[in-house]
Amino acid sequence: MRNWTAGRRQAIRAMAGFVAGSPLFGWQQDPFRDHSRVPKLEELLTGLDFEPVAYAKLPRWAYDYTAYGEGSEFTLRRNRQAFDWVRLVPGAAGSGQEPQTATTILGTPAAFPILVSPTAAHMQLHPDGEPATYQGATAASQTPMIVSNVASVPFEKIAPAAKGPLWFQLYPRQDVESNRELLDRVQAAGARAVVVTVDQQASVYERALHDRNLEAASLRRLTGGTRGAPRNPYRVPEGRLWYEWKLFDQLRPMIKVPMVAKGILTPEDALLCLEHGVDAIYVSNHGGRSLDYGPSSLEVLPEIVDAVRGRVPVLFDSGVRRGSDVLKALALGASAVCLGRIPRWGLAAYGVPGVQKILEIVQTEFKQAMAATGRSTLASIDRSLVRTDFP
Numbered sequence: 171m172r173n174w175t176a177g178r179r180q181a182i183r184a185m186a187g188f189v190a191g192s193p194l195f196g197w198q199q200d201p202f203r204d205h206s207r208v209p210k211l212e213e214l215l216t217g218l219d220f221e222p223v224a225y226a227k228l229p230r231w232a233y234d235y236t237a238y239g240e241g242s243e244f245t246l247r248r249n250r251q252a253f254d255w256v257r258l259v260p261g262a263a264g265s266g267q268e269p270q271t272a273t274t275i276l277g278t279p280a281a282f283p284i285l286v287s288p289t290a291a292h293m294q295l296h297p298d299g300e301p302a303t304y305q306g307a308t309a310a311s312q313t314p315m316i317v318s319n320v321a322s323v324p325f326e327k328i329a330p331a332a333k334g335p336l337w338f339q340l341y342p343r344q345d346v347e348s349n350r351e352l353l354d355r356v357q358a359a360g361a362r363a364v365v366v367t368v369d370q371q372a373s374v375y376e377r378a379l380h381d382r383n384l385e386a387a388s389l390r391r392l393t394g395g396t397r398g399a400p401r402n403p404y405r406v407p408e409g410r411l412w413y414e415w416k417l418f419d420q421l422r423p424m425i426k427v428p429m430v431a432k433g434i435l436t437p438e439d440a441l442l443c444l445e446h447g448v449d450a451i452y453v454s455n456h457g458g459r460s461l462d463y464g465p466s467s468l469e470v471l472p473e474i475v476d477a478v479r480g481r482v483p484v485l486f487d488s489g490v491r492r493g494s495d496v497l498k499a500l501a502l503g504a505s506a507v508c509l510g511r512i513p514r515w516g517l518a519a520y521g522v523p524g525v526q527k528i529l530e531i532v533q534t535e536f537k538q539a540m541a542a543t544g545r546s547t548l549a550s551i552d553r554s555l556v557r558t559d560f561p
């Protein structure tokens with residue numbers, strides 16, 4: 171009798187284990203509590219859902235490379251917090267129209283006022299690298315992608331991977347003439363605008379330095395990713411300290427397409443950029459990777475927009491995770507908004523379909539936010555849509 175009971179218990183336990191493990195019952199599991207499986211792409215509902223999946227799939231140093239900010243990461247956190255300091259004014263009665271989101275950014279048509287920010291080294295995230303990001307962005311209503319100067323794959327090899335709009339981002343070299351060949355190449359390969367990044371001059375990423383200490387020397391050589399401290403004793407890299415505003419005058423003749431200044435955080439600098447012939451201002455603190463204890467990009471956006479007075483478009487990034495964030499930045503005067511870490515999480519988590527899905531989520535949320543606030547055109551999105559409580 172005892173034997174029979176024990177056998178029956180064992181059989182029930184085995185059956186329960188089989189049932190629980192069956193893919194038919196997968197829907198009963200909560201992807202964010204149960205770490206025994208990777209959730210299916212369809213289960214991810216917000217952009218933020220992708221980060222834990224990217225974390226689970228990436229080696230620690232590659233996750234950290236995407237995640238970290240400068241210094242103690244105060245500005246990185248402030249970038250997110252700033253969106254909480256902006257309230258949306260509800261629009262009880264809209265125009266009864268479906269929101270219209272199509273626009274043109276510096277001559278590039280876009281279904282939404284949303285672009286992919288330039289970010290380095292996509293092959294750290296997925297073996298297909300930037301061509302995969304480009305395919306995902308193009309599948310998401312032809313979202314324009316800005317290719318980083320330090321992409322894992324050269325611009326000319328990314329360009330044939332899809333048919334969407336591409337821009338190029340330049341980290342200028344000190345010998346100004348030596349930028350010409352690269353600029354010629356990317357413009358010949360179809361770059362429709364050139365973004366010149368002028369921030370991130372003396373940044374130190376403590377997470378990367380810690381990771382470097384934790385890595386075996388062999389892995390350090392292999393990844394090359396977790397860069398060490400600069401050679402000089404004050405941790406100041408020599409690379410970009412020479413920038414002067416006349417740089418834009420010097421680059422102008424080499425750039426036949428629109429030229430954008432990225433990393434602008436004060437009205438004074440924005441005005442100097444205009445004096446030196448840039449076609450757009452890109453308000454950004456490099457996603458908190460430039461100057462810790464600097465302001466969030468969102469806080470300084472309105473004063474820069476006021477100084478620019480509509481003479482050129484103002485692009486914006488740093489901290490955007492949701493469609494409502496896009497709406498808030500547009501309400502504070504941005505002409506378009508760029509996404510840095512969002513497409514990186516999509517690529518790391520699911521490759522091309524992940525990039526497509528995460529961008530489509532933000533696009534959908536943006537449209538919903540427009541509808542919920544009763545704004546059916548981009549032109550109707552203005553400061554009356556928000557109340558700000560910036561400290």
Ligand SMILES: Cc1cc2nc3c(=O)[nH]c(=O)nc-3n(C[C@H](O)[C@H](O)[C@H](O)COP(=O)(O)O)c2cc1C
Nearest residue numbers: 236287288289290318367456457487488489510511
């Ligand atoms: C991992 C990573 C790499 C980046 N690489 C570059 C780069 O090569 N060139 C550049 O201009 N900006 C670079 N950025 C900054 C982004 O263009 C963008 O300003 C920032 O990611 C926006 O903030 P978000 O990530 O909160 O959206 C990088 C950002 C991250 C997170």
